[in-house]
Amino acid sequence: MNPANVVGQSETHLCDASDAEALSVSVHREVVEPFAALRALAADTGFDVAILSGFRSFDRQLSIWNRKARGELAVLDSAARPLNIASLTERELVFAILRWSALPGASRHHWGTDIDVFDAAARPAGYEIELVPAEYEGAGMFAPFSAWLDERIANRTSFGFFRPYDRDRSGIAPERWHLSYGPLAAEFARMLSIELLRDTVVSADMQLKDVVLANLEEIVDRFVKNTNPDVP
Numbered sequence: 525m526n527p528a529n530v531v532g533q534s535e536t537h538l539c540d541a542s543d544a545e546a547l548s549v550s551v552h553r554e555v556v557e558p559f560a561a562l563r564a565l566a567a568d569t570g571f572d573v574a575i576l577s578g579f580r581s582f583d584r585q586l587s588i589w590n591r592k593a594r595g596e597l598a599v600l601d602s603a604a605r606p607l608n609i610a611s612l613t614e615r616e617l618v619f620a621i622l623r624w625s626a627l628p629g630a631s632r633h634h635w636g637t638d639i640d641v642f643d644a645a646a647r648p649a650g651y652e653i654e655l656v657p658a659e660y661e662g663a664g665m666f667a668p669f670s671a672w673l674d675e676r677i678a679n680r681t682s683f684g685f686f687r688p689y690d691r692d693r694s695g696i697a698p699e700r701w702h703l704s705y706g707p708l709a710a711e712f713a714r715m716l717s718i719e720l721l722r723d724t725v726v727s728a729d730m731q732l733k734d735v736v737l738a739n740l741e742e743i744v745d746r747f748v749k750n751t752n753p754d755v756p
């Protein structure tokens with residue numbers, strides 16, 4: 525892998541087209557096998573594990589970022605309620621977006637090692653998944669699958685997958701749908717230096733760029749490095 529793979533500006537690390545078609549998303553080529561193993565184990569319990577989001581390019585993440593910054597996509601508070609962004613300073617807006625959306629260049633989805641998963645067997649026909657806590661907790665439709673995953677991760681029988689956003693660490697909100705293939709993601713994380721991220725942001729057509737660059741160290745500390753350290 526090279527720096528362009530780390531920041532989502534190259535796709536040479538991804539699986540081939542037939543695997544991507546079977547999964548309906550693209551992932552890192554070394555994630556195809558462990559995911560198939562996890563999926564097969566889950567099927568024994570009646571879960572039909574599917575991936576809603578796998579690899580995401582820098583340009584796609586940039587589009588999400590810019591639309592949120594312009595108020596074209598909802599920016600959510602910690603309880604996943606829409607915020608009135610007109611009442612926020614630019615710095616507050618940057619940090620509000622970061623609660624639920626990665627800085628372009630710093631998304632773990634760039635790596636192809638990270639996936640947002642759900643149980644297709646529990647999704648009602650026509651239901652559009654929102655990826656919100658209520659779906660994965662309590663009486664949520666994906667809560668049984670999510671609890672099963674908790675057990676597997678705790679027992680180290682999850683084929684290397686873990687939850688980087690397992691609990692609230694005052695950075696990214698807990699995301700029970702987001703799994704990461706630890707052995708490989710750790711290598712990407714090591715390669716994502718603040719210098720690489722700064723260079724990537726500087727050359728991008730990004731909303732709020734000056735505010736991002738002025739706060740980049742805090743952003744990296746709170747939203748990039750600040751993940752579950754218990755990596756399989």
Ligand SMILES: [Zn+2]
Nearest residue numbers: 633639640702
């Ligand atoms: Zn995710």
